[in-house]
Amino acid sequence: MKVTVVGAGAVGASCAEYIAMKDFASEVVLVDIKEGFAEGKAMDLMQTASLNGFDTKITGTTGDYSKTAGSKVAVITSGIPRKPGMTREELIGINAGIVKEVTENLVKHSPDVIIIVVSNPMDTMAYLVHKTSGLPKERIIGMGGALDSARFKYRLAEALESPISDVDGMVIAAHSDTGMLPLFSKATRNGVPVSEFLTDEQKASVIEETKVGGATLTKLLGTSAWYAPGAAVSVMVQSILCDQKKMIPCSLMLEGEYGQNDICLGVPAIIGKNGVEKIVNITLTVEEQLKFAEAAQAVREVNGDLKF
Numbered sequence: 001m002k003v004t005v006v007g008a009g010a011v012g013a014s015c016a017e018y019i020a021m022k023d024f025a026s027e028v029v030l031v032d033i034k035e036g037f038a039e040g041k042a043m044d045l046m047q048t049a050s051l052n053g054f055d056t057k058i059t060g061t062t063g064d065y066s067k068t069a070g071s072k073v074a075v076i077t078s079g080i081p082r083k084p085g086m087t088r089e090e091l092i093g094i095n096a097g098i099v100k101e102v103t104e105n106l107v108k109h110s111p112d113v114i115i116i117v118v119s120n121p122m123d124t125m126a127y128l129v130h131k132t133s134g135l136p137k138e139r140i141i142g143m144g145g146a147l148d149s150a151r152f153k154y155r156l157a158e159a160l161e162s163p164i165s166d167v168d169g170m171v172i173a174a175h176s177d178t179g180m181l182p183l184f185s186k187a188t189r190n191g192v193p194v195s196e197f198l199t200d201e202q203k204a205s206v207i208e209e210t211k212v213g214g215a216t217l218t219k220l221l222g223t224s225a226w227y228a229p230g231a232a233v234s235v236m237v238q239s240i241l242c243d244q245k246k247m248i249p250c251s252l253m254l255e256g257e258y259g260q261n262d263i264c265l266g267v268p269a270i271i272g273k274n275g276v277e278k279i280v281n282i283t284l285t286v287e288e289q290l291k292f293a294e295a296a297q298a299v300r301e302v303n304g305d306l307k308f
């Protein structure tokens with residue numbers, strides 16, 4: 001099955017690389033607006049195929065969407081990343097126009113496509129795709145929670161001094177520095193609540209480090225991260241193409257779930273061959289419910305800046 005990745009920059013190339021390395025897609029088409037860039041990235045990646053042992057065909061195109069026709073999944077990574085000191089929300093002015101135009105092109109050539117939105121501010125960009133694409137809501141999925149949960153597990157393992165494979169945990173709500181909600185109450189080490197091992201001070205530090213995970217990397221790198229974002233996307237694409245039905249926190253259009261309407265926000269969902277197979281309703285503590293509602297309010301304000 002064919003996967004299109006729009007934006008052959010840091011995140012797009014990383015997505016293509018992880019998808020190819022896992023060898024579950026027949027073809028990955030990279031699209032970029034910069035002349036020759038996607039073609040070059042595709043060629044470079046293809047020259048790793050014999051070294052890394054994959055058969056996925058990677059091709060690149062400068063804006064020719066006819067090459068993306070018949071994609072089962074399309075990943076939108078096109079747009080500008082933030083620089084140190086910026087918030088993701090500040091990217092809306094440039095990225096909204098790019099995401100809208102790219103979505104129109106994708107849907108024109110692949111009307112049955114499932115879109116994964118990565119460009120920031122992601123929850124608002126996912127909302128924009130819902131409002132402008134005409135696709136059913138099950139086929140528009142924002143990527144944030146998969147990445148934020150991986151960062152949460154990294155920070156938990158660090159505090160627990162445990163291998164990451166011992167740890168489980170999930171982050172829901174907004175993909176923003178303030179609106180992320182790491183579900184500490186549900187995080188475990190081999191099934192045992194992590195609260196049994198960590199002090200309140202460690203808990204506060206794990207939560208804060210998780211929430212600013214993207215900003216921390218942006219400060220270190222001078223631009224935002226790409227390896228973990230690419231890996232997170234590849235997990236979502238694999239769950240769709242292989243119909244794995246994994247439960248992954250994703251930014252989805254809510255219609256009453258978690259007390260919210262007409263907003264895209266991170267919630268756990270079963271991801272399979274139809275895209276969103278089911279939104280999973282989990283019990284939140286009163287404090288978590290309040291934080292979820294606060295995050296929704298903040299995202300709603302950013303959505304208010306969109307012009308359709």
Ligand SMILES: NC(=O)c1ccc[n+]([C@@H]2O[C@H](COP(=O)([O-])OP(=O)(O)OC[C@H]3O[C@@H](n4cnc5c(N)ncnc54)[C@H](O)[C@@H]3O)[C@@H](O)[C@H]2O)c1
Nearest residue numbers: 007009010011032033078079080081118119120122143229
């Ligand atoms: N949701 C997440 O968890 C997450 C994680 C990482 C990055 N991001 C976001 O992903 C986006 C990309 O980040 P990056 O580091 O790859 O940036 P980048 O600058 O390395 O790559 C972006 C690419 O998009 C291309 N592009 C711009 N306009 C285009 C258009 N109209 N059509 C096709 N291609 C176009 C650019 O030429 C560039 O190659 C940013 O908005 C960033 O904030 C989101």
Ligand SMILES: O=C(O)C[C@H](O)C(=O)O
Nearest residue numbers: 082088120214215224225
């Ligand atoms: O932090 C960013 O701006 C990019 C991305 O959303 C991330 O979390 O890595």
